[in-house]
Amino acid sequence: MTTDKKNTKEKILEAAGEVFAQKGYAGATVREICDLAGANVASVNYYYGGKEGLYKDLCHHLFAEVFDQFPVTKDFPEGTGPEERLAFFVEGMLNRLLEHVQEGGLPKKSQLLARELAAPTKVMDSLVETFVRPTAGQALDLIRRILGPNVPEKEAAKCLLSMVGQCVYYSLARPIFSRLELLDLNQPGIVQELAEHITRFSLGGMAAVRREAEGDTVSGAGGGREGMA
Amino acid sequence: MTTDKKNTKEKILEAAGEVFAQKGYAGATVREICDLAGANVASVNYYYGGKEGLYKDLCHHLFAEVFDQFPVTKDFPEGTGPEERLAFFVEGMLNRLLEHVQEGGLPKKSQLLARELAAPTKVMDSLVETFVRPTAGQALDLIRRILGPNVPEKEAAKCLLSMVGQCVYYSLARPIFSRLELLDLNQPGIVQELAEHITRFSLGGMAAVRREAEGDTVSGAGGGREGMA
DNA sequence: AAAAATTTAAAACAAACGTTTAAAGCTGTC
DNA sequence: GACAGCTTTAAACGTTTGTTTTAAATTTTT
Structure with missing residues (x-):
C-alpha cells in the first residue's frame, strides 16, 4: 500500500509538472514524462485518459496546493x-x-x-x-x-x-x-x-x-x- | 517586380505572424504557415533556412515595426x-x-x-x-x-x-x-x-x-x- | 491456493512533423 | 531561342508524435 515507493500515478503527475512547465503543453511529450517518472508510455493514457487529461489534473493540483499554502x-x-x-x-x-x-x-x-x-x-x-x-x-x-x-x-x-x-x-x-x-x-x-x-x-x-x-x-x-x- | 501580388517571402512572414501568434513556436507547423501563405512547404526552408530562422526574423520584424510606430x-x-x-x-x-x-x-x-x-x-x-x-x-x-x-x-x-x-x-x-x-x-x-x-x-x-x-x-x-x- | 481484477510492459499504429531532393517553371540577358 | 540563375513544385525522407493493442506481471479478492 504505497509505503516506500510512490504510486505510478503520482510519479507521473510529478514528472508532468517538470516537463509541462519546462516545455509547455505542445512541446512536452508523453514519452519524456513517462521516462522521467520511470513509467511506461502507456501509463498516461491508462491513468489520465491521455495527455490532455493529465495536463488538466496537473494544473488544478498545483494551483490548489499553492492557494492552500x-x-x-x-x-x-x-x-x-x-x-x-x-x-x-x-x-x-x-x-x-x-x-x-x-x-x-x-x-x-x-x-x-x-x-x-x-x-x-x-x-x-x-x-x-x-x-x-x-x-x-x-x-x-x-x-x-x-x-x-x-x-x-x-x-x-x-x-x-x-x-x-x-x-x-x-x-x-x-x-x-x-x-x-x-x-x-x-x-x-x-x-x-x-x-x-x-x-x-x-x-x-x-x-x-x-x-x-x-x-x-x-x-x-x-x-x-x-x-x- | 511585385506590382500587385506580394513576394512569396513576405507572404510567408505575414502568415507566420498569424500562425506563430496563435499556436506558439512548438504548436505552429510549417505546413499551416505555407498553406495560409499560399506557398509550397519547402518555401520556409528556401527563404528562411528553416522554421527557427523564420521565427527569429518574424519577431525582429514585428517588434521593430511597433517600436518605430x-x-x-x-x-x-x-x-x-x-x-x-x-x-x-x-x-x-x-x-x-x-x-x-x-x-x-x-x-x-x-x-x-x-x-x-x-x-x-x-x-x-x-x-x-x-x-x-x-x-x-x-x-x-x-x-x-x-x-x-x-x-x-x-x-x-x-x-x-x-x-x-x-x-x-x-x-x-x-x-x-x-x-x-x-x-x-x-x-x-x-x-x-x-x-x-x-x-x-x-x-x-x-x-x-x-x-x-x-x-x-x-x-x-x-x-x-x-x-x- | 485459485480466481479475478488491476497494473505494467513491449511493440506497433497511423498521423504529423521539419526537412530534403530533384525536377519543372520562370525571368532576364546575350 | 538558348542559356544561366532564381523560384516553385510535388514527392518522399527519416523522425517523432499520441495513442492503441495484446500479453505478461502483479495485486487483491475469494
Whole structure:
C-alpha cells in the first residue's frame, strides 16, 4: 500500500509538472514524462485518459496546493484597517507566484500560469472560476474600502489590475529583468521586500486615484488619508 | 517586380505572424504557415533556412515595426518636468503593447511577447538587447528624476518594474480579466484612459516611495511633490 | 491456493512533423 | 531561342508524435 515507493500515478503527475512547465503543453511529450517518472508510455493514457487529461489534473493540483499554502486573507482583529489587510494580501499573492524562489524548486506554477496566459487552453476557464475569481473579489473589496465612496467602480477595477499586475509581472517577466540585471530574485528575503514595495507603491497609487476622484482642489491639506499607516 | 501580388517571402512572414501568434513556436507547423501563405512547404526552408530562422526574423520584424510606430520619448520643451515625460512614456509603451486593440487586428506582438516570456527562446536575448534595454534605460532616467536623490538605486529599479508591470499586465492578462469581466479593452479610447490611470497610479506610488526614503516624519504637509500634475 | 481484477510492459499504429531532393517553371540577358 | 540563375513544385525522407493493442506481471479478492 504505497509505503516506500510512490504510486505510478503520482510519479507521473510529478514528472508532468517538470516537463509541462519546462516545455509547455505542445512541446512536452508523453514519452519524456513517462521516462522521467520511470513509467511506461502507456501509463498516461491508462491513468489520465491521455495527455490532455493529465495536463488538466496537473494544473488544478498545483494551483490548489499553492492557494492552500498561502492565504491572502485571515482573521484580523476587528479594527484592522484595509491598508494592513492589503499588505497581507500582496504578500500572500506574491508568495503564490514566487513560492519557488524561497523553496528553491522549479517555478512550475508560474511557468504554467505564464503559458496559460500566452495560450489559454480549456483549463484556463476552470482555473479562473475556481481560483482567480474569489481572490479578485476579496481584493476588490479591500480596494474599494481604501479608495472610498467617491471613486467609481471602473477606477477600482483598474487599481486592482494595477496592483495585481505588479505582482504577476515580478513573476512573469523574470526572463526580461534577469537579462537586464535589474533585480536579483535569488537573494534571501526578496519576496517580502517586494511585497512591501508593491504595497507601498499601490497604496500611494490608490491615494492618487482617490485624490483625483475627490477633486484636486482639496489636495493641499493632505487629501485626508495618507501618512497614517 | 511585385506590382500587385506580394513576394512569396513576405507572404510567408505575414502568415507566420498569424500562425506563430496563435499556436506558439512548438504548436505552429510549417505546413499551416505555407498553406495560409499560399506557398509550397519547402518555401520556409528556401527563404528562411528553416522554421527557427523564420521565427527569429518574424519577431525582429514585428517588434521593430511597433517600436518605430510608437516612440516613448520625444523632444519636449526644455523645462518639461519628468511627470509629463513619464505620461508620454507610459502611453507609448501601452500603445506598443495594445496597438492591436485600436487597429483592430490580431495581437500578434503581444502574443509573441507573452510566449517568449513563458518560454524564452534564443530570440529573447536579441530582443532584450535590441528593444528592451534601451527603453528601460530611458524610463529609469525619468524615474530617478522623479524619485529624487534620496531614493536608492534598487528602489528605482523596483519602481520601474512596478510601472512597466502594469503596462505589460494589461496586455498579458487579458485572458484572465476578460473572463472576470473587469474591464472591456474593446471600448474606444481605452488605451489612453489606461495610460492616464497608470501614469497617475505610478506617480502616486513613486511619491510614496520617495516619502519613505526621505523619512516619514515630514509627511504631514503633503510630502512636497504631488497635486501639481 | 485459485480466481479475478488491476497494473505494467513491449511493440506497433497511423498521423504529423521539419526537412530534403530533384525536377519543372520562370525571368532576364546575350 | 538558348542559356544561366532564381523560384516553385510535388514527392518522399527519416523522425517523432499520441495513442492503441495484446500479453505478461502483479495485486487483491475469494
